[in-house]
Amino acid sequence: MEAAAYKLPVPPQGHGAPVTLYFLTGKNYWYxxxxxxxxxxxxxxxxxxxxxxxxxxxxxxxxxxxxxIFPSLHVVSAAESLARLDEYLPQNRYPSLRARRLAYPHLKKLLDLHVGQTGYRLQMDSDLLFFKRPDCLLNWYDNPQCPLRAEDIANAYGYPLNMLAELSGYSSVPERVNAGLLGLRSEDFDWDKMEYWCRELLARQGPSYYQEQALLAMLLAGRACIVPDEKQYLIRPEPPEALRCEAVMHHYVAESRRWYYQHNWRRFGVPQNNRKLINSTVS
Incomplete structure (x- = not known):
């Protein structure tokens, strides 16, 4: 898959206004x-x-x-992100967020993409593939009025729902929030609250691999959200859909990664019968 990514052709010419998608990525995920x-x-x-x-x-x-293949690509360097954090989220005022970001890189998807920024941003994890026109996402992108977030297969917050509700100040927080597909407005982040929530979660129950989603659940508490159809924007696809690819989107988490790495990436860019290209090594 990585070898083939170096040789992807330019995608079919699109029409209409360009869509800006945001990713946090690096050497382990760029392909x-x-x-x-x-x-x-x-x-x-x-x-x-x-x-x-x-x-x-x-x-x-x-x-x-x-x-x-995408000549208008814009890259925000790690140094640029750090400079923006130092300006808007100085370590002496936001010690929990800054320390947790270093220990828990998932937090960069919230901090680096939104600190000191403005407007709505459509962001996604790299391990997504799209098989049909994502009308829900495009309609939202062209006229965003509220946040958009994916629906997980279960709550994956790492902390009890009642704790999150208490900290958020609401009677409940939205359930099954998944951070792999998000449309968020940077101005909606209250960084003082985020610092408090981060500190309290760590103090009360310690770190969690899912803390990013816990923070998102509290951020979205009390807000109307666009939630794409979970049967079309599918997290952890299973057979037969995992190979039929009849949904709009797959997000390959946990054991569903086998279908991603062994089969489904081959549907894009590279002819399926071109095994020489797929198996070639990068010079």
């Missing part, structure tokens, strides 16, 4: 980002103007293959 972008461009039939946030490992060798 997944490339296939996600390629599949979105082909399915949406819209031109793309992607923005990549460097997770600290996004070197030129990984940027160039994506820029070749």
């Amino acid at each position: 997944q980002t490339a296939f996600c972008l390629w599949s979105f461009a082909a399915a949406s039939k819209r031109p793309l103007s992607p923005t990549l946030f460097d997770d600290g490992s996004l070197e030129k060798i990984y940027i160039e293959p994506i820029q070749r």
Whole structure:
């Protein structure tokens, strides 16, 4: 998959206003980002103007293959993100968020992409593939009025719902929030609250792999959200859908990654019978 990503052709020419998609990516994920972008461009039939946030490992060798097929690509370096954090989220005022970001890189998807920024941003994880036109996402993108978030298969917050509700100040928080597909407005982040929530979660129950989603659940408490159809924007696809690919989108988490790595990336950019290309090594 990584070898093929270097040789992806330019996707079919899209029409209409360009769509800007945001990713946090690096050397371990850049090829997944490339296939996600390629599949979105082909399915949406819209031109793309992607923005990549460097997770600290996004070197030129990984940027160039994506820029070749998406010439309007914009890359925000790790140094730029750090400078913005120092300006808007100084460590002496936000020690919990800044320390947790270093120990828990998932938090960069919230901090680096939104601190000091404005407007709505459609962001996604790299391990997504699109098979049909994502009308829900495009309609939201063209006229965003409220946040958009994916529906998980179960609550994955790492903390009790009642704790999250108490900290948020609401009677409940939205359930099954998944951070793999988000449309958020940067101005809606209250960083003082985020610092408090981060500190309290750590103090009360310690760190969690899912803390990013817990923070999102509290951020979205009390807000109307656009939630794409979970049967079409599918998290952890299982057979037979995992191979039929009849849904709009798959998000390959946990054991569903086998279908991603062994089969479904081959649907995009590279002819299925071109095994020489798929199996070639990068020079």
